[in-house]
Amino acid sequence: MSCDEGGGAFTDVSQLDCSQALVDLQLSHGGCVVRECEEEEDLVQLIVSSTKALADAPCRRENLFSFFSDLGSGASRKELQEADNKVSLIWQHQLTLFNGVSGPIASAIVSVYPSPAHLLMEYESCDSNSAELLLQDIVVRRGVGAVSSTKRVGPALSRRVHSFLTSTDPTMLCT
Numbered sequence: 001m002s003c004d005e006g007g008g009a010f011t012d013v014s015q016l017d018c019s020q021a022l023v024d025l026q027l028s029h030g031g032c033v034v035r036e037c038e039e040e041e042d043l044v045q046l047i048v049s050s051t052k053a054l055a056d057a058p059c060r061r062e063n064l065f066s067f068f069s070d071l072g073s074g075a076s077r078k079e080l081q082e083a084d085n086k087v088s089l090i091w092q093h094q095l096t097l098f099n100g101v102s103g104p105i106a107s108a109i110v111s112v113y114p115s116p117a118h119l120l121m122e123y124e125s126c127d128s129n130s131a132e133l134l135l136q137d138i139v140v141r142r143g144v145g146a147v148s149s150t151k152r153v154g155p156a157l158s159r160r161v162h163s164f165l166t167s168t169d170p171t172m173l174c175t
Contacts, residue, residue: 136152136158
């Protein structure tokens with residue numbers, strides 16, 4: 001690319017130079033995202049999707065934790081219990097996002113630790129080796145009646161949940 005800006009001087013800028021400048025910009029300004037568009041239609045689509053995202057953001061933010069919005073300092077015991085139940089449901093759903101965690105496994109963990117905060121408090125009270133294996137002996141019931149069976153959460157999943165909740169390494173991959 002060449003530019004003839006005001007003073008009449010030409011400056012050659014390579015695609016690599018542009019890419020490096022864009023990466024530097026994104027790294028130096030944390031919330032900055034740069035997208036390149038080859039065609040005008042791509043730019044129009046980017047503007048439309050960004051505008052929709054900005055317009056929807058307040059609604060999404062409001063609904064994300066709306067179950068706490070009505071709870072003031074004078075909230076009744078029933079209202080607090082309902083909020084706790086919603087936190088447990090969200091926590092249970094989050095657990096199912098781990099690879100290999102089914103509904104019954106997540107339900108068994110939530111029955112012992114109804115929120116991530118409960119589990120983190122227990123982790124803090126244990127030494128690191130026992131904290132890693134804290135969940136391994138939780139019994140998971142599968143099926144009902146004559147076809148019911150039980151198993152345990154196991155050490156592998158216990159270690160994965162522990163490292164996910166306690167790691168300070170931002171590059172760690174949870175598998």
